Amino acid sequence: MNTKKVAVIGAGPAGMMAAYYSAINNADVTVFEKNDKVGKKLFITGKGRCNITNSSDMENIFANIVTNKKFLYSALYSYTNDDVMNFFENEGLKLKVERGNRVFPLSDHSSDVINTLKKSLKNQGVKIEYNTDVNDLIVKDNEVSGVVLSDGSKQNFDKVIIATGGISYPVTGSDGKGMKIIEKYGHTITDLRPALVPMNVLEEFAKDLQGLSLKNISVNFYEEGRKKPIYSEFGEMLFTHFGVSGPVILSASSTIGKKLKNNNIILKIDLKPALNESQLDERILRDFSECINKDFRNALDKLIPKKLISVIIDYCKIDPYKKVNTISKEERQSLIKALKEFTMTITSLRGFNEAIITSGGIDVKEINPTTMESKIVKNLYIAGEMIDVDAYTGGYNLQIAWSTGKLAGESAAM
Numbered sequence: 001m002n003t004k005k006v007a008v009i010g011a012g013p014a015g016m017m018a019a020y021y022s023a024i025n026n027a028d029v030t031v032f033e034k035n036d037k038v039g040k041k042l043f044i045t046g047k048g049r050c051n052i053t054n055s056s057d058m059e060n061i062f063a064n065i066v067t068n069k070k071f072l073y074s075a076l077y078s079y080t081n082d083d084v085m086n087f088f089e090n091e092g093l094k095l096k097v098e099r100g101n102r103v104f105p106l107s108d109h110s111s112d113v114i115n116t117l118k119k120s121l122k123n124q125g126v127k128i129e130y131n132t133d134v135n136d137l138i139v140k141d142n143e144v145s146g147v148v149l150s151d152g153s154k155q156n157f158d159k160v161i162i163a164t165g166g167i168s169y170p171v172t173g174s175d176g177k178g179m180k181i182i183e184k185y186g187h188t189i190t191d192l193r194p195a196l197v198p199m200n201v202l203e204e205f206a207k208d209l210q211g212l213s214l215k216n217i218s219v220n221f222y223e224e225g226r227k228k229p230i231y232s233e234f235g236e237m238l239f240t241h242f243g244v245s246g247p248v249i250l251s252a253s254s255t256i257g258k259k260l261k262n263n264n265i266i267l268k269i270d271l272k273p274a275l276n277e278s279q280l281d282e283r284i285l286r287d288f289s290e291c292i293n294k295d296f297r298n299a300l301d302k303l304i305p306k307k308l309i310s311v312i313i314d315y316c317k318i319d320p321y322k323k324v325n326t327i328s329k330e331e332r333q334s335l336i337k338a339l340k341e342f343t344m345t346i347t348s349l350r351g352f353n354e355a356i357i358t359s360g361g362i363d364v365k366e367i368n369p370t371t372m373e374s375k376i377v378k379n380l381y382i383a384g385e386m387i388d389v390d391a392y393t394g395g396y397n398l399q400i401a402w403s404t405g406k407l408a409g410e411s412a413a414m
């Protein structure tokens, strides 16, 4: 048997899966990881619970991939969400499915996902070199034959898999060096942008709402002066000291990031999406009828969260001390507008330090989608977030890492 010597650079989810599937296909595998442990980013995923994948059908998986979904057909169909779940369960990790088909370890601990992977790699005889920063590749005539470590030493391999991640949350180890290395040998890196990231808001009142979480709201994002929204979603969001965050905001950032380059973006929040304007008016009249002699500022408790009351009152410019029974129809209309179109100006996205993923990366045109081998450097394989692919939250980004990692690992061992 012709055993291939395979190097894997980076022990994130993509690198670990690549190492496992190379080893199980009889390769002699060494993983190089610059940190003193594997999966440092994996540890903080899903707020420490690790949303491993999404158990919905493949159509929905592809619907949640934002960039270059066609490129991922082979990888995702040859290693599906079911395959990922089977892998972990066969390796002894119990899983559970939560709202939105999000799959988590039953224990709610990402550390259990990491330990499962570590154990699987050990069982397959994979060697892991910790605290080992790869500085360069050995490339001659567009063919890779090894790696150069930061101490200058060189190691030869038949195949090299690079899975060093994007550039978000660089404290976890993914600082972009891998992309620089690969760029040196002729690969193109597309525009890198933070994605799945909170947003800065112009209006000062957003700061007063810090900590407020809104459930069952809908958001619409507009380019300034345009009537048609560029992104709409229903769900949950929260206010922070700089602006807005939470699930619907993070998802929206993948779409609106591209549009924010030259213009501000307008965010309109519908605080009562289940009611149309006339239903909302009836609801307000009903609430008001129960407290006709109260001040306006004391009549909104049932309608909106406490923290929002003074901001909404300022926003709709109604005297807070006005008695409820003197509020005019026009004033009710401006209250309805404030509730249905609570508007803010998004000035920018937060930076890579706070971004869940990086949008952009190695140009997919330069990677063979059926093997993950570079089309530019022979025997070099690429996996995970360093490729120009990204998805919404819900376990889809890790699914991309597992699938591209598996395909790269298996192909490199052949």
Ligand SMILES: Cc1cc2nc3c(=O)[nH]c(=O)nc-3n(C[C@H](O)[C@H](O)[C@H](O)COP(=O)(O)OP(=O)(O)OC[C@H]3O[C@@H](n4cnc5c(N)ncnc54)[C@H](O)[C@@H]3O)c2cc1C
Pocket (backbone or CB within 6 Å): 009, 010, 011, 012, 013, 014, 015, 032, 033, 034, 035, 038, 039, 040, 041, 042, 044, 045, 046, 047, 050, 051, 052, 053, 132, 133, 134, 135, 163, 164, 165, 166, 168, 169, 172, 173, 174, 175, 176, 177, 178, 355, 356, 357, 383, 384, 385, 386, 394, 395, 396, 397, 398, 399, 401
């Ligand atoms: C806060 C947060 C929460 C998230 N939650 C989820 C979630 O619940 N579900 C989900 O699907 N996705 C989630 N993601 C996204 C997901 O974590 C990433 O998409 C995924 O980790 C990418 O995997 P990767 O293996 O490509 O890269 P990484 O996980 O970034 O791993 C790359 C590895 O390479 C190492 N490395 C880098 N350069 C070198 C070098 N030169 N030499 C040696 N080693 C090197 C790094 O130290 C690192 O260990 C989350 C991300 C963040 C930041």
